[in-house]
Amino acid sequence: MTSDTPVWFITGCSTGFGRELAVALIERGYRVVATARNPDDLTDLATTGGDNVLTLKLDVTDAGQAEAAVKAAQDRFGRIDVLVNNAGIGYFAAIEEAEETEVRRMFEINVWGLIRMTQLVLPGMRAQRSGTVVNISSMGGLRGFPAVGHYNGTKFAVEGLSEALSAEVAPLGIKVLIVEPSGFRTDWAGRSANESSITIDDYAETAGARRAAIRGYSGAQPGDPKRAVAAIIQAVEAETPPLRLLLGKTALAMGRQKIQMMKKDFDAWAEVTEGADFPQGEG
Secondary structure, three states: OOOOOOEEEEOOOOOHHHHHHHHHHHHOOOEEEEEEOOHHHHHHHHHHHHHHEEEEEOOOOOHHHHHHHHHHHHHHHOOOOEEEEOOOOEEEEOHHHOOHHHHHHHHHHHHHHHHHHHHHHHHHHHHHOOEEEEEEOOHHHOOOOOOEHHHHHHHHHHHHHHHHHHHHHHHHOEEEEEEEEOOEOOOOOOOOEEEOOOOOHHHHHHHHHHHHHHHHOOOOOOEOHHHHHHHHHHHHHOOOOOOEEEEOHHHHHHHHHHHHHHHHHHHHOHHHHHOOOOOOOOO
16 A cells, blocks of 8 residues: 555445445555444455455444544545545435435435535545545436336536536536446345335336336346456546446447437427527517
């Protein structure tokens, strides 16, 4: 390990992409700050990585823990080169079925937690005039689907925040990467995602059917988390990384479909759209 070895700070390392990413980085000899709400889940990472790894307790909804974690990382390694905002949860319900407390909890984690961590890490990146913020979004950040509308809302928020952030920090030498996976064999559709206790029969064929389908293929998704994290590392280390990195064939297909859907509406209604302006020479 040298002072030039990149330092990655990752939220949500208990399972899924966070854990797989931490493992891959440790194998490459990087310095890693692995965090989780239960640090006991990270014991093996600390053992494997030795001095290259710092494990910390972190609930991204807790401002005090977030501040302490970033300070501990900077005290230990002197810098943070890559922030990976990975911590997040899902929630299944039709829009009308959703319970407000559950939706607000998801927004606190998926959106406000991400904002908090980004704000805390950016001063150090600005000072060093380098760094990358990796925000784990979703295919659901590009397209809305029945049963996950509120989750879509959190990820659409991440997309907008990330686009704006990219424009703000690019002149400062800081990059932003939005990661948009489709179905991967993580725990997202398992115990990590709650669902509403309210069911409305009228949504059985839309939200209800999709909710059952998502639960049904949990553990059998086509996406390989190990290959996904290798792709994330490759993108971060690229000389010209993309703003958006789609992961999985389904994500690419759905992303392309969304472009076509938008283009169809834009073109069909172009005359009406342009007609909303004052006529040329007036106003």
